[in-house]
Amino acid sequence: MSEAQAKQSKMSVAETTMIEMKNVHKWYGSFHVLKDINLTVNHGERIVVCGPSGSGKSTLIRCINRLEEHQKGQIIVEGTELTNDLKKIEVIRREVGMVFQHFNLFPHLSILENLVLAPIWVRKIPRADAEETAMKYLERVKIPEQAQKYPGQLSGGQQQRVAIARSLCMNPKVMLFDEPTSALDPEMIKEVLDVMIELAEEGMTMICVTHEMGFAKTVANRVIFMDGGEIIEQNEPHEFFENPQHERTQLFLSQILAH
Amino acid sequence: MENQDKQYEPGTHPDMPPPASEVGVYGWVYHNFASSPMNIILTIIAIFIIYITVPPLLSWTIFNAQWTGDTREACKDVTGACWPFINTWRKVIMYYQYPDDQLWRVNLPLGILAVGIAALVIPKVPFKGFITLFMLIGFPVISYFLFVGGSFGLEVIETPKWGGLYLTLVIAIVGIVTSLPIGIVLALGRRSNMPVIKACSVGFIELWRGVPLITVLFMASVMFPLFMPEGVNFDKLLRALVGVSLFSAAYMAEVVRGGLQAIPKGQYEGAMALGLNFPKMMYFIIMPQALKLVIPGIVNTFIGLFKDTTLVLIIGLFDFLGAIQLAGTNPKWLGYNVEGYVFAAFIYWCFCFSMSRYSQHLEKKLHTGH
Numbered sequence: 001m002s003e004a005q006a007k008q009s010k011m012s013v014a015e016t017t018m019i020e021m022k023n024v025h026k027w028y029g030s031f032h033v034l035k036d037i038n039l040t041v042n043h044g045e046r047i048v049v050c051g052p053s054g055s056g057k058s059t060l061i062r063c064i065n066r067l068e069e070h071q072k073g074q075i076i077v078e079g080t081e082l083t084n085d086l087k088k089i090e091v092i093r094r095e096v097g098m099v100f101q102h103f104n105l106f107p108h109l110s111i112l113e114n115l116v117l118a119p120i121w122v123r124k125i126p127r128a129d130a131e132e133t134a135m136k137y138l139e140r141v142k143i144p145e146q147a148q149k150y151p152g153q154l155s156g157g158q159q160q161r162v163a164i165a166r167s168l169c170m171n172p173k174v175m176l177f178d179e180p181t182s183a184l185d186p187e188m189i190k191e192v193l194d195v196m197i198e199l200a201e202e203g204m205t206m207i208c209v210t211h212e213m214g215f216a217k218t219v220a221n222r223v224i225f226m227d228g229g230e231i232i233e234q235n236e237p238h239e240f241f242e243n244p245q246h247e248r249t250q251l252f253l254s255q256i257l258a259h
Numbered sequence: 260m261e262n263q264d265k266q267y268e269p270g271t272h273p274d275m276p277p278p279a280s281e282v283g284v285y286g287w288v289y290h291n292f293a294s295s296p297m298n299i300i301l302t303i304i305a306i307f308i309i310y311i312t313v314p315p316l317l318s319w320t321i322f323n324a325q326w327t328g329d330t331r332e333a334c335k336d337v338t339g340a341c342w343p344f345i346n347t348w349r350k351v352i353m354y355y356q357y358p359d360d361q362l363w364r365v366n367l368p369l370g371i372l373a374v375g376i377a378a379l380v381i382p383k384v385p386f387k388g389f390i391t392l393f394m395l396i397g398f399p400v401i402s403y404f405l406f407v408g409g410s411f412g413l414e415v416i417e418t419p420k421w422g423g424l425y426l427t428l429v430i431a432i433v434g435i436v437t438s439l440p441i442g443i444v445l446a447l448g449r450r451s452n453m454p455v456i457k458a459c460s461v462g463f464i465e466l467w468r469g470v471p472l473i474t475v476l477f478m479a480s481v482m483f484p485l486f487m488p489e490g491v492n493f494d495k496l497l498r499a500l501v502g503v504s505l506f507s508a509a510y511m512a513e514v515v516r517g518g519l520q521a522i523p524k525g526q527y528e529g530a531m532a533l534g535l536n537f538p539k540m541m542y543f544i545i546m547p548q549a550l551k552l553v554i555p556g557i558v559n560t561f562i563g564l565f566k567d568t569t570l571v572l573i574i575g576l577f578d579f580l581g582a583i584q585l586a587g588t589n590p591k592w593l594g595y596n597v598e599g600y601v602f603a604a605f606i607y608w609c610f611c612f613s614m615s616r617y618s619q620h621l622e623k624k625l626h627t628g629h
Binding site for chain 2 (some may be wrong): 067086097098103104106119123166167169
């Protein structure tokens, strides 16, 4: 047992694999939404997933913390395989932070309460420590003065920054971003992207579903293009944008970069 | 006038006060009573209706009423209400046949209840958590031993002697306090993914909602004992309490379910993504929002329940209204039923209106600007 564990930890250090998806399939009813997904994410990697709407990119990252259930294949996060075992799902969700398109802050709780709730009740951190951490992250996303307000009193950009801070308070090993800027007014997109760029510079493992190609060029070390539930092409950003191989990638890029 | 005509450079236009028709007493009167010809007509009709109804009501209940005395002779030459009727029968209306020398056993818990509720309602009072805990656990236990007796050297008071406003409060409060948690459980059951739990919840809710409360009470008091083995006998009041509680719980379940359906999927996902398990997600995130949304519906059910307690009369329990009716059948006081009913209506209204006001206060307090 201990030998196996030792081997396990040695392997993960050697390969530094964080998330592994092997032959993952998913169906919504009879609709085949993810087809044979194979993806390995290493520690510290920053991956941008793009593709037309309905291509399955959101579903892909939502499978990683089991907001969606896959029906075939394997998803292994930090050595724990996702199954129907609720305990394992909770373990993985503790380590995987997620930021949503519509923020999903809890409107009945103050900003500070939004931030400390999970650390206190899931991580069992004493309230004083949790609040200290929360204030630290609120300062990092540059809105410590909003701690006592409610989400409804903040702008969209501020809410999304709070949502990022809320995820960080759980001290996750990887952050998933599901179109974090799609619901924001144009002048608020930058303040959220700035926070994400800072996070990337600190070495956080990130998987971002986004249409912000500028962000992809600046921070990603791999861009994945999905269409029709498949990973069509993946490459490092410079090659991906300058020299796309697949014609569907070329079409997609020509459409979003045209204007 | 000069101000209005003045031209400003782009970007320098100052904020100006609104026109007189929008603010002040004039604005208020104009907007509320006379903003259009139709509005003016409605205002006049409303004033007329108030004029023909309110003065006679006031003169009957207050100005021409008899307030003192303890026999009906005091009301001989009075054109208004005869309030000595209520005064004479106050003990029956309040406690029915609860023994005179044991009334403290009712009054003490009612006093604690009043103080407890006041402490919970008034925002400044500290230790709300402890007070809530005491009122939900300590208070019912104390009340039970005092009301029923049979221990600590207290004499046993059979429930058929309970009655009046006291009985109404017992049924209403037990019903209110038990129906909400049972309703929440049923609502969660009805939304469950597990088919058996879902079917049971749906079956329970639809069965209880589908029959009139009178039927439930009849079943509880007449049919239920027939199914029990010989010698096993539950108290009639207890059976009525269980009936009323489960009946309102079925209604409550649907109210709570309405709230649950209004919570966006994103709230569940946000909670799950943070690693909260189902009970914690429900307790911290979903239920507080869902219950807040349906405060009007919950209070509506409470108010309905409070007034429905009068139906226990048909299984032979003399609640507040029953006791008043009983007093009206006394040969010495025949013909004073109207006073009794008006008084009953007033007391019911006071309780229900208080609940309504408190719920509005709660809604405002819990509003967080979204």
